[in-house]
Amino acid sequence: MATMKLDLPAPVVTGAENGYLDPTTIPADGVNVRVPAYGGQAAGQWVYARFTGQNGSSEQTAPVQVVNTTAPLDFKISKTEVLKNENRAVAFEYRVAQTQGGVYSDSEPAPIDIERGRPITQPFREDFEGFASVDSKIIQLSGCRIVADSNGEFQLSESFQQPPFITGKSIVCTSRSSRGAIFQFIFESLASTFRLGLNQDAPIMDVIEIRFEGDRIIRFQPPRINGWLEVDSAYYFYGKISQVILYTSGAKPIYIDNVSYTV
Structure with a gap:
């Protein structure tokens, strides 16, 4: 079955700046992953967020059904899972299906380094x-x-x-x-x-x-x-x-x- 065509930009990771997230700033309830309003968003679609770390570290949220076709969606990735990847590179993304149990399309990833006190440097x-x-x-x-x-x-x-x-x-x-x-x-x-x-x-x-x-x-x-x-x-x-x-x-x-x- 062909994957449906959608325009799925990378999610926004709350607290991340210039590709870095300081683990000491992560709230107790986890890292907020915001799915922006995307091209082709429609009521009835199903969306979930996914986190991929290193050495087998990963987490995905429960899927949520789209109701408002212009509003972003927010998901939480657990603090415990993210902290397993301190001083490592990770990625946050989301997936969208037209119907429950249907074929999912992957968003662009948001690559993030989990580092303490990372200085923001100009190239x-x-x-x-x-x-x-x-x-x-x-x-x-x-x-x-x-x-x-x-x-x-x-x-x-x-x-x-x-x-x-x-x-x-x-x-x-x-x-x-x-x-x-x-x-x-x-x-x-x-x-x-x-x-x-x-x-x-x-x-x-x-x-x-x-x-x-x-x-x-x-x-x-x-x-x-x-x-x-x-x-x-x-x-x-x-x-x-x-x-x-x-x-x-x-x-x-x-x-x-x-x-x-x-x-």
């Missing part, structure tokens, strides 16, 4: 406009260094433009070998989010590898390369990001620009 951004030149092997940014392996090298260039991903000055990553090269973003402190503008002249990207704390790894092969490479550690439930590695399989250049990340 670091680098567009390379202030650079006059770059080292061919190592580019040092604030809190991160970009490193080329023995086959790879960096150059600063304005020869290619693809707004908003590649704008003004960018870094050209090339290989001196037809076998390709490796380019690493290595974070001095673990990163929560990472975004990079990428473009390639020819389909030479072999693998994009994301390394998380605890030596957990995700690889995209073959990756989509032209546009934003975006990684949010809360989405993958693997902890924070330690490295982002680009593997190429040929001598054609790739362009990188507009780097941003938060720690």
Whole structure:
């Protein structure tokens, strides 16, 4: 049976700010999960909220029938269940069915880190406009260094433009070998989010590898390369990001620009 078509944005988690929820602020009756009025909301539908933590932690509420087609719905996830995930990434979402016992559609998740006293930090951004030149092997940014392996090298260039991903000055990553090269973003402190503008002249990207704390790894092969490479550690439930590695399989250049990340 096909899942019904609905526009289900992520729920709003009371007390969460910038993707973080301080466990010391959770009320005794639990975390409030508000389901906003969604596209296709109709009387008679059934809705419930769902919480997914780590190491088997999860909880879902009892389903509630929609009566008012324009009003949000509020659900509670128990404080006990959420506190099992302190210093970990979790997700809140909700599901909607047209009829009781019918096929449910999933909302967009709301990824949240459960952390005490988490400072709200602005992302670091680098567009390379202030650079006059770059080292061919190592580019040092604030809190991160970009490193080329023995086959790879960096150059600063304005020869290619693809707004908003590649704008003004960018870094050209090339290989001196037809076998390709490796380019690493290595974070001095673990990163929560990472975004990079990428473009390639020819389909030479072999693998994009994301390394998380605890030596957990995700690889995209073959990756989509032209546009934003975006990684949010809360989405993958693997902890924070330690490295982002680009593997190429040929001598054609790739362009990188507009780097941003938060720690």
